Amino acid sequence: MIRLLAGRLVQIAVTLTVLSFAMFLLIGLMPGDPIDLAIAGDPRLNAEDAARLRALHGLDQPLLTRYLAWAGALMQGEFGYSRLFAQPVAQIIGPALGSTLVLLGAAVVVSAVVGLGLGALAAMKPRFAPVADAIAILGQSAPSFWLGILLIIVFAVMLGWLPAGGTPEPGAVEALRFLVLPVATLAVANLAAYARHSAAELSAVLQSPWITAARARGAGEMRLLLRHAAPNAAVPILQVAALDAGSLVGGALITETLFARPGMGKLIYDAVMGNDTNLALVALLLVALVTMLATLAADIGQRAIDPRLA
Template structure:
């Protein structure tokens, strides 16, 4: 186990270093730079002002020298300022991360709980009306585009019925305004997310319920609840954990389309705005944080799979 963790941590460090260099290189090769954008926004700035600003911010240096300066500062915890927000990049990212967690964490938990429950119920009664209904919900959730479902929910609950706000962060403090503004985007992500859980759980549970030890447990008089939850579900949990790890990794990267539809200031929209605005510091920090959480979630999923099923170790 320690060898696995040590090896994966070394791989993660190399991956983050290569990703940071590739991202810095791609952003640096984009047409224009922050000084060009500043000149476009203020015609009073001339060529001498542009040269002075580039020298001040180190943009007149070669790309490799600029990357080395950024990487050295990042290793010391200095991530620079965000050009778009005129604030430290870590502060901007912290606000966006909290907004994404407030939206995506409950949606992920709800989708996992509902999807796993539906998958178990469908696997217990294959080819029944319940099984066909769960399959229909799962395929519909996989097939529906997030922006289309979000727009339908806005039209129904915000425009037609007027029960909920169409989007955006709440203007008033308190948990009730937050819940009202989170309801529609959370419902969108929950419906789309539970589909993968239901499909994976149904397939894994149907295979597990056909195994010989399930018949043995039933022959020994074990109740159906014990057979399903204590015997079948742990053996079917490996693919479910993989889906859960991928979902929890998106808690930091955000849901760009859903956040754009509901004007939610989360990580997805922040990363998108930072890349388009040539905000080097903010874009690099956000992408590296997303990659680090994805790698950590993958390692946690591997450890959980080994703990549940020791056969995975081989």
């Protein structure tokens, strides 16, 4: 386990380094820079002012020199300053990351519970398998932006049961009401993987000879499912959950923008479109780090369930 952790942490560090350079290069090659935007917003600035500001902020240096300076500051815990929000990046990232983790965590739990339930039902009742497949296909094929708009029209506009989006008022009940529609939008699109993998794995395990022997000894179907089949089918399902965390980040960009939810997805979109280099780079690296840590947690969980993988 220690070798696994050491090796994966090295991989994460190398991956983050490569990703940070690639993102810094791509953002640095975008047309315009913060000084150009400042000149466009204040016509009193002239060419001499622009040259002085570029020298002050190091924008007149080669791209590699700028990257090394930025990476060195990042290693010291200095995330820089956001041009869009006129605040330190660390103060902006914290609340946005917390909001996104709550949204993604709730979506993963809901999609996993519903998907595993459908898969277990399909494995135990083969005649229900076509229904489970149809539900999974419908959920997977529905675009998240279309589903979100549909949910807003039905539950916010027509029925008035839930808010269409925005920032909730203080209070747990209000926070839950504002979470329902975005969580449902993300969960519906991701329950298909859980349903299909769990149905396939549980069906294979339930047909094993040792399951047949346990059934012959009088073990009930629920006991067979929960005590015998589920632990043996959990290893590949954990990997689905890890990959789900990464795929949900892409969906969160659309969902958070659609529901005007102040999370990492919307923050990255605003930062990239506003050419806020510091904020965009730190936010993208944090998303990549969360995805890789989720994969590492899934690998550790798989080895805890099945020691043969160690």
